[in-house]
Amino acid sequence: MAAFASSSRNPPPIDMTIFQDLYEVIESNPPALEARKVLIQQCMEAGWVDAAKDAIRDLLQLDPFDEEAHSWSDMLSEDASAQLELRYVPTTQIPPPRPPRPLIPDIEEAQLELLRDYEALRTKAAKLLRETYLVRDLTRKTEDSTPPEKRVSFKNLMSLGSLAWAGKKKESLVSSPLDRHIQNLTDIADGRISSAVQGRQPESAPYSFVFRWEHAASEVYVTGTFDNWSKSEKLIQTGNVFEKKVILPPVVGKIHYKFVVDGNWVADPTAPQEYDDDGVLTNFLTEDQFVKHTRVKQTSQPGSAQSVARMMEKNSERAVDIAVDDLEAMARWLRSQDARLNDDGVREALVKRLGLVSSALPDGMKRHAALALMHVEHELLRRTYVCDETMYGDKVVDIPRARFLVTEDNYGWDMEELVQAIASNGGVMRNPLSRQMFTTQDIHMIVQHPLGKRLAAMQVEQGKLSKGVRPKTIEELEKMSAVLLADMSLDQMESRHVVDGFLGYVATLPESEQQALDRLRVPAKDSHTGQAFDTSIGEAVRDAKANRVCIHKTGDFLQQAARYLKRSK
Numbered sequence: 347m348a349a350f351a352s353s354s355r356n357p358p359p360i361d362m363t364i365f366q367d368l369y370e371v372i373e374s375n376p377p378a379l380e381a382r383k384v385l386i387q388q389c390m391e392a393g394w395v396d397a398a399k400d401a402i403r404d405l406l407q408l409d410p411f412d413e414e415a416h417s418w419s420d421m422l423s424e425d426a427s428a429q430l431e432l433r434y435v436p437t438t439q440i441p442p443p444r445p446p447r448p449l450i451p452d453i454e455e456a457q458l459e460l461l462r463d464y465e466a467l468r469t470k471a472a473k474l475l476r477e478t479y480l481v482r483d484l485t486r487k488t489e490d491s492t493p494p495e496k497r498v499s500f501k502n503l504m505s506l507g508s509l510a511w512a513g514k515k516k517e518s519l520v521s522s523p524l525d526r527h528i529q530n531l532t533d534i535a536d537g538r539i540s541s542a543v544q545g546r547q548p549e550s551a552p553y554s555f556v557f558r559w560e561h562a563a564s565e566v567y568v569t570g571t572f573d574n575w576s577k578s579e580k581l582i583q584t585g586n587v588f589e590k591k592v593i594l595p596p597v598v599g600k601i602h603y604k605f606v607v608d609g610n611w612v613a614d615p616t617a618p619q620e621y622d623d624d625g626v627l628t629n630f631l632t633e634d635q636f637v638k639h640t641r642v643k644q645t646s647q648p649g650s651a652q653s654v655a656r657m658m659e660k661n662s663e664r665a666v667d668i669a670v671d672d673l674e675a676m677a678r679w680l681r682s683q684d685a686r687l688n689d690d691g692v693r694e695a696l697v698k699r700l701g702l703v704s705s706a707l708p709d710g711m712k713r714h715a716a717l718a719l720m721h722v723e724h725e726l727l728r729r730t731y732v733c734d735e736t737m738y739g740d741k742v743v744d745i746p747r748a749r750f751l752v753t754e755d756n757y758g759w760d761m762e763e764l765v766q767a768i769a770s771n772g773g774v775m776r777n778p779l780s781r782q783m784f785t786t787q788d789i790h791m792i793v794q795h796p797l798g799k800r801l802a803a804m805q806v807e808q809g810k811l812s813k814g815v816r817p818k819t820i821e822e823l824e825k826m827s828a829v830l831l832a833d834m835s836l837d838q839m840e841s842r843h844v845v846d847g848f849l850g851y852v853a854t855l856p857e858s859e860q861q862a863l864d865r866l867r868v869p870a871k872d873s874h875t876g877q878a879f880d881t882s883i884g885e886a887v888r889d890a891k892a893n894r895v896c897i898h899k900t901g902d903f904l905q906q907a908a909r910y911l912k913r914s915k
Contacts, residue, residue, distance in 0.1 A: 364388055367651045367702045377408045381705055384698070386418055398422060478528055553594040555601075555631060559614065560587050563607045568592065570603025570628070577606055582744055590744070602628040648675045651702035658707065658714060665711060669703060669718030674726060689727045696722065713794070720752050731758035737778065738763055751795060753788040755780065761797040768792075768801055771880070774867035775801075781878040783869045814862040815911050822851055823883070823908040830890070830901030841897045845890050852884075860884075870906035872899065879903045 365388060371381040382405045389398035399422050405415045557568040559581055566588040569577040572595060581588035594601065602622050604611050613619050617629045648654075654672045658665040676699050677692050696719065704715040723729040725747070732755065734742055742758040749761045755777060767778040775784045775792070784792065793802040826844050833841040852860060864884035871878050881889070883904065890900040 364651075364698060364702065367706075370650070370652055371702070371705055375705075378705075379405065379409060379412070381702075382408075383414060384701060384705075386415075388698075390418070390422075395422060475528065475532060554591050555594060555635060556589055556591045557581060557603070557605075558587060558589040559605055559607065560616070561607075561614075562586075563588060565608055567606040568603055569606060570601055572601050572603065580740070580744075582740065582746060584746060584749065599633070601631040603631070604628050647679050648672060651699060652706050654703050655706035658703075658711060662711065665714040666717045666721070669700075669715055670721050672703070673699065673718055673722045677722070677726060693723065693727055713791070717791075721747050721750065724750055724752070724758070732756050733758060733779065736760045736763055737767065749797065751791060753777070753791070754785050755782065755788075761792075761795055764792070765798050765801060772865060772867050772882075773801060774869075774880075776867075776869075776878060776880070781880065783878065814859055815866070816855075816859065819851075819855065819859065819863070820908050820911050822848055823904050823911070826887075827901045827904035827908060830897045831905065833897060838897055841890075845887060848887060849891065852887075868903075868907040868910050870903050870910070873902050879906075883907050 365385070368381050368385045368388070372378040372385070375381070382401060386398050386401045386405065389395075389401060398418070402415050402419050402422070405412060406419070409415065557579070559566045559568075566581040566583075567577045568579050568581060568590070569575050572592070573579065579590060579592050581590045604613050606612075613627050613629050619627060620630055622628050622630075654668065658668050661668060673696050676696060680692055680695055681687055700715050700719050704712050707715060724743075724745075731742055731752065736742060736745065736759070738760070740760065745758065745760050751759045751761050751764070753759065757777060757779065764778070768775065771778070775789045776782065777784060792798040826848050829844045830841050852863060855863075864882055866882055868879070868883065879886075881903065886895070886900050886903050886907075889895040890897055
């Protein structure tokens, strides 16, 4: 076995279950051409040249004209193989010993430099200590005199997260993180650097809680002692409920909180309430309500892709969640094997895993596997999108899984917002932000989404409208568009006459066909700018009549509309 010696990054560890799954797929679903191609790629990536050649030979026997197989065969030909093997080194090869580090020419100078740095560190610690005392005293005075609703976070004054989590009373600061910070600075300033370093304690595991507001509102925030009353957490609306999982600091005792509903500070009447130390009515949480998060370690390799596919088929209503859980488990295992593996390396391995799962699924369920990868990229791999905010200003990263969708142009959507925007535009499948038409694959994903099913009826209606325009009307559109495009006169009288004539012709049509011309949205783009047209045939002609739009642009649109209607027949 060999490995690439010149790889620019550390590849993910070889997943032997991939080979087992591939052989199982090849045996159970002959001829399994796609699985054989994946097997060849896996062998080549692992450096198994002979195994790759055997797999290529088997593939060519089944499909002698496969171009990919021939290209791989050429790559691994006798001459190319010799060159390829030069790029490989045995994994057991011992690297040459490193040359000894050069001695420092002047030990005394190095000692003096170290001493200067040491004194500079002590001086800086003393300065930070003085500033910390000032901020602490200012915080205490302000906390004692300011109601919770108007308290200011001091995180911007100094990077001490403990200030936002400290209690309101002086006695609560006796063993707070702030006191430990002061003690560390004191040790460094006095020259006891080792005490400061050894005295550090690992941070406690974070906690979380799902805050919910189930009453009428337009915009809801939650704030409290967990964020120093800074109104930092905006709840996400799902139906009639506002909710969000909020990460809480390591705290002891209660957390007091309130909601800011449409600008008004209120306590939830359906949640536990009490008056805090300042006499303000708030909601509160106790420790038994927190969810403590501990890092999940994936010590064993996940099961086979075949078993995941079988589970998805058996529980089709949870197919996406099952695939997401499997990909997350695989990601944890990969990172447990190689801590240096970055998100791109993890994604590459997950795509291969997903390909195996998808190959074992029936055609009707393959889209569930693609959706699973979309959610893992959003929730785990921190994928970036064209837009970082939704159309209503919420963060894309905060969109819950049930409402999240990514289209091929790399826009992340809140499906509730997207469906509303498409419906308000007559059901035209166009990106509301870029104004470009969605691809066929995007349209299928949108209308198959639980929140997008109502758009399917609008798509059917648009199809019926296109078929409701008679051939004679299409001919009239072609004639009018030709005149508008060719008219270069100053008065444009010929164009005006042809527009008036077409409007007179439309007036003689049945009402159903007139409605079709008014409501049908045609997928067309400006031939010069590439900008998508956002109008119907009727609107375009009336705009030209009123001189609101350039006649050449109208002619461009009507020409494309006529072609579209011809194809729809």
